[in-house]
Amino acid sequence: MCGIVGYTGNQQAAPILLDGLSKLEYRGYDSAGLAVRNGDSAPVVVKTAGKLVNLIQATDGGKKLLGTCGIGHTRWATHGDPTVTNAHPHVSDEVVGVHNGIIENYSELREKLKDNGYAFYSQTDTEVIVKLVDYYYRKYKIGPIDAINRTMVRARGSYALALIFSDYPGEIYAARKESPLIIGKTEDASFLASDVPAILKYTRSVYYIENLQAARITPSTVQFFNLNGDEVFLPVKEIEWDASAAEKDGYEHFMLKEIHEQPLAVKNTLKNTDFDNIDLTNVKALDIVACGSAWHTGVAAQYIIEKLAGIPVRVELASEFRYRSLPLSKGTLVVVISQSGETADSLAALRKAKEAHLPVLGIVNVIGSSIAREADYVIHTQAGPEISVATTKAYSAQLVALYMLALKISRVNEEPYMHQLDKLPALISKVLEDKKDLQYLASRISNSSDIFFIGRGLDYAVSLEGSLKMKEISYIRSEAYPAGELKHGTISLVEDGTVVIGVLTQDDVYEKTLSNMIECKSRGAYLIALTSGQRPGLEKVADFIIRVPETESMFMASLAVIPLQLLAYYTSVYRGLDVDKPRNLAKSVTVE
Numbered sequence: 001m002c003g004i005v006g007y008t009g010n011q012q013a014a015p016i017l018l019d020g021l022s023k024l025e026y027r028g029y030d031s032a033g034l035a036v037r038n039g040d041s042a043p044v045v046v047k048t049a050g051k052l053v054n055l056i057q058a059t060d061g062g063k064k065l066l067g068t069c070g071i072g073h074t075r076w077a078t079h080g081d082p083t084v085t086n087a088h089p090h091v092s093d094e095v096v097g098v099h100n101g102i103i104e105n106y107s108e109l110r111e112k113l114k115d116n117g118y119a120f121y122s123q124t125d126t127e128v129i130v131k132l133v134d135y136y137y138r139k140y141k142i143g144p145i146d147a148i149n150r151t152m153v154r155a156r157g158s159y160a161l162a163l164i165f166s167d168y169p170g171e172i173y174a175a176r177k178e179s180p181l182i183i184g185k186t187e188d189a190s191f192l193a194s195d196v197p198a199i200l201k202y203t204r205s206v207y208y209i210e211n212l213q214a215a216r217i218t219p220s221t222v223q224f225f226n227l228n229g230d231e232v233f234l235p236v237k238e239i240e241w242d243a244s245a246a247e248k249d250g251y252e253h254f255m256l257k258e259i260h261e262q263p264l265a266v267k268n269t270l271k272n273t274d275f276d277n278i279d280l281t282n283v284k285a286l287d288i289v290a291c292g293s294a295w296h297t298g299v300a301a302q303y304i305i306e307k308l309a310g311i312p313v314r315v316e317l318a319s320e321f322r323y324r325s326l327p328l329s330k331g332t333l334v335v336v337i338s339q340s341g342e343t344a345d346s347l348a349a350l351r352k353a354k355e356a357h358l359p360v361l362g363i364v365n366v367i368g369s370s371i372a373r374e375a376d377y378v379i380h381t382q383a384g385p386e387i388s389v390a391t392t393k394a395y396s397a398q399l400v401a402l403y404m405l406a407l408k409i410s411r412v413n414e415e416p417y418m419h420q421l422d423k424l425p426a427l428i429s430k431v432l433e434d435k436k437d438l439q440y441l442a443s444r445i446s447n448s449s450d451i452f453f454i455g456r457g458l459d460y461a462v463s464l465e466g467s468l469k470m471k472e473i474s475y476i477r478s479e480a481y482p483a484g485e486l487k488h489g490t491i492s493l494v495e496d497g498t499v500v501i502g503v504l505t506q507d508d509v510y511e512k513t514l515s516n517m518i519e520c521k522s523r524g525a526y527l528i529a530l531t532s533g534q535r536p537g538l539e540k541v542a543d544f545i546i547r548v549p550e551t552e553s554m555f556m557a558s559l560a561v562i563p564l565q566l567l568a569y570y571t572s573v574y575r576g577l578d579v580d581k582p583r584n585l586a587k588s589v590t591v592e
């Protein structure tokens with residue numbers, strides 16, 4: 001979703017802002033803009049549609065915009081097309097601003113402002129919020145913080161705002177409700193960003209501004225205020241992530257780099273996950289809630305927890321969970337899984353669970369994120385910053401955190417399982433060693449129009465993830481099906497040459513899935529089998545076999561998913577696509 005950066009200090013702001021925006025590109029965007037002011041002169045605004053490179057060219061790498069204070073933005077269109085006019089910053093008489101999120105009552109506010117003489121040039125809710133701040137500021141002759149607070153009381157929805165007031169040179173004002181925003185500090189400069197990678201190069205000391213708080217930022221100070229306008233004091237937190245985490249380190253894409261970081265992500269998550277402060281004693285059932293790939297890890301966990309612990313597990317998509325009249329029973333632990341910790345639907349699901357007085361465990365990658373802060377208990381996956389839109393290492397880290405939860409909740413003797421889990425990083429490295437076959441396979445399937453992924457049980461959970469990876473970055477239509485469901489309708493789509501990938505790592509359902517694959521082959525399918533161990537006769541059935549090493553069958557998803565990530569990656573590369581920033585997608589989905 002939209003990315004915000006801000007800088008005030010003694011360096012030229014524009015190059016720093018452009019650099020910060022480039023680190024937020026992964027969030028997804030379709031236009032970009034900067035506002036930079038030189039001393040007390042009016043801020044100069046430059047906006048461009050399309051990729052950030054257009055803004056870099058328009059400003060000559062920032063050199064055309066002089067000044068040491070400024071704000072920048074990458075916009076992911078919600079209200080209005082991705083045009084230059086709709087791009088941020090938006091300007092009013094006294095205020096220039098950028099925004100992330102959605103102002104739900106913007107039409108009503110726009111009418112009110114029109115009645116008060118304001119004209120509107122864009123279709124955005126952002127122009128409305130910037131002009132509303134301007135309206136209160138001028139009408140009541142109050143300071144920026146009071147004007148922002150009045151605006152926060154009137155505006156409904158979610159937002160992070162960064163504003164420059166013409167009467168306050170060298171200062172940036174910020175506010176947030178739901179949407180992420182952090183403030184970074186060095187001795188002589190202050191930074192503002194939607195996410196850590198944007199400022200990691202300059203500082204690791206950050207403040208997490210709370211919901212419905214406003215901030216005043218100068219080169220030497222950062223102050224926070226509550227909705228009453230009283231100053232509040234927030235602790236400064238040190239980010240442990242390495243600055244190189246936001247660089248490609250010689251890899252062609254972040255996705256490939258992050259795929260290779262999975263052994264470490266898994267190792268660190270295994271090492272740093274403990275349940276000492278989490279009360280699991282009276283847990284009688286689990287509701288696992290998440291979106292996208294995080295939901296797929298929940299699907300895998302469902303099979304494992306039900307098998308090991310024998311307690312009921314529901315896995316719900318957060319966007320459905322939040323609006324369903326679901327009976328939420330006492331004794332249920334709600335587990336919310338999220339890489340970003342900011343996904344709007346997952347956050348809403350968490351709040352619904354808390355309103356029902358159910359304990360919530362967050363499994364979250366981003367420290368200080370909203371889900372991490374609002375959950376009763378948190379397990380931080382140790383994947384480090386994930387930049388590529390398509391998740392890989394965070395998915396793998398979530399899986400192992402869930403394995404450990406399964407062991408804890410079932411109170412089995414953990415030792416033999418932990419022994420297997422400790423071997424996972426080395427086994428993942430082994431899968432990563434040989435990619436030639438997958439490169440060939442990617443070239444073979446890269447012109448396909450449809451791909452089916454099928455499997456049963458845990459193999460179905462892996463199929464879901466393999467299929468999502470494939471479609472989101474290669475744009476090839478792909479579907480994941482429980483293998484036994486195919487013949488209830490979908491098999492009518494299988495024709496000569498249709499690619500069917502069967503995931504076959506679970507012994508107890510191997511024969512069944514294989515039969516379903518043979519049914520597809522009889523209808524002309526090109527069969528790819530992803531398997532482990534000895535599978536006599538498989539060569540005769542499958543056109544192509546991908547083999548991964550063996551481990552405890554409950555943990556096989558961690559190995560089986562790796563070739564599917566690589567297959568999607570190479571297919572996207574063959575098709576010449578933007579692997580790290582697939583069209584229409586955003587890394588962190590902070591709107592519904």
Ligand code: F6R
Binds near residue numbers: 295338
């Ligand atoms: C797919 C992908 C998404 C996310 C989903 C949830 O590759 O990354 O499906 O898994 O948007 O995001 P988080 O985990 O940040 O809540």
